Amino acid sequence: CPIGSRGTAGKTINYCLANDLATLVWVANLASIELHPLLACGERVNEPTMIAFDLDPGAPADLIDCCQVGLWVRDVLDGLGLQSFPKTSGSKGLQLYVPLNRAGVTYDDTKPFAHAIARLLEKQHPDRVVERMDKELRGGKVLIDWSQNHITKTTVCVYSMRARTRPTVSTPVTWDEVQAALDARDPSMLTFEAPQVLDRVERHGDLFRPVVELEQGLPEFG
Numbered sequence: 635c636p637i638g639s640r641g642t643a644g645k646t647i648n649y650c651l652a653n654d655l656a657t658l659v660w661v662a663n664l665a666s667i668e669l670h671p672l673l674a675c676g677e678r679v680n681e682p683t684m685i686a687f688d689l690d691p692g693a694p695a696d697l698i699d700c701c702q703v704g705l706w707v708r709d710v711l712d713g714l715g716l717q718s719f720p721k722t723s724g725s726k727g728l729q730l731y732v733p734l735n736r737a738g739v740t741y742d743d744t745k746p747f748a749h750a751i752a753r754l755l756e757k758q759h760p761d762r763v764v765e766r767m768d769k770e771l772r773g774g775k776v777l778i779d780w781s782q783n784h785i786t787k788t789t790v791c792v793y794s795m796r797a798r799t800r801p802t803v804s805t806p807v808t809w810d811e812v813q814a815a816l817d818a819r820d821p822s823m824l825t826f827e828a829p830q831v832l833d834r835v836e837r838h839g840d841l842f843r844p845v846v847e848l849e850q851g852l853p854e855f856g
Contacts, residue, residue: 649672649679651676652669652671653676667794667795667796667797667801668790668794668795668796668797669790669791669794670788670789670790670791670794671788671789671791672785672787672788673685673686673744673782673783673787673789674785678737679785680740680741680785681737681738681739681740682734682739682740682741682744682783683733683734683735683739683846684731684732684733684734684735684845685731685732685734685744685747685748685783685852686729686730686731686732686748686782686783686789687704687707687729687730687731687732687748687751687752687778687779687780687782688723688727688729688777688778688779688782688789689703689704689707689727689728689729689730689776689777689778689779690726690727690772690776690777690779691726691727691775691776691777692764692769692772692773692774692775692776692777693773693774694773694774695762695774695775695776696726696821697722697726697727697728697815697821697824697825698815698816698819698820698821699762699775699776700726700727700728700776701728701812701813701815701816701824702762702776702816703728703755703759703762703763703776703778704720704728704730704812705809705812705813705816706755706758706759706763707730707751707755707778708720708730708809710751710754710755711730711732711751714853715850715853716732716850716853717732717733717844717848717850718730718731718732719731719732719733719806719841719842719844719845720806720807720808720809720812721792721804721805721806721807721842722802722803722804722805722807722824722825722826723790723804724790724794724795724796724802724803724804724805725796725798725802728812728824729789729790729804731842731845732850733844733845733846733847733848733849733850734849734850734851734852735846735847735848735849735850736849736850736851739852741783741784741785743852744783744852745780745781745783745784747783747852748780748782748783749765749780749781751778751780752765752778752779752780753765755778756778761775762775762776763775763776763778764776764777764778765777765778765780767779767781790804791804792804792805792806792842792845793805793806793831793842795828800827801827801828802825802826802827803826803827803828803830803831805824805826805831805834806840806841806842807824807841808841811823811824812824
């Protein structure tokens with residue numbers, strides 16, 4: 635399969651480009667159940683095409699708490715003129731993506747922006763949100779993990795199954811579905827296995843498609 639490379643600190647790192655069906659079949663044959671790609675594409679590995687917010691609940695907080703925090707993040711982004719798209723992690727959390735798809739954007743642009751959003755939400759909702767990873771701070775709160783926006787970090791791929799006893803899938807959802815699960819206090823409404831996901835694609839198409847197509851400019855944010 636094709637390989638993308640980049641040099642860093644005198645070293646070369648090779649990346650597999652899973653950009654066609656044959657490569658995906660090859661990956662599957664290696665029993666790679668979970669796929670965790672970078673936030674950039676092809677040879678421009680230093681230029682992320684999107685911003686990711688990984689919402690991770692600290693017990694007893696759960697997926698429903700992530701729904702509330704996700705909606706708060708969405709509202710802030712809406713106020714900045716940015717569309718965002720949610721997906722389940724396929725585990726216990728929720729993830730939000732802000733498509734950019736513009737040349738010249740680097741992690742030096744996206745990471746501080748994501749951090750600023752996380753700090754703002756922690757300031758607005760200190761009893762529900764935390765932006766630092768210290769375990770002692772996370773109990774009963776949702777971590778907004780802004781640090782995913784880095785060239786060394788990867789996030790579980792949309793439609794990837796999770797390697798666990800119940801192989802749930804990281805599934806794109808609508809904001810209406812997030813609100814409905816929050817209103818019902820029912821995390822099962824956002825928990826999907828492979829047959830359900832195939833059904834959803836048949837009915838709704840690819841809800842994640844705008845993340846790889848929509849062009850948006852990153853506003854100034856201080």
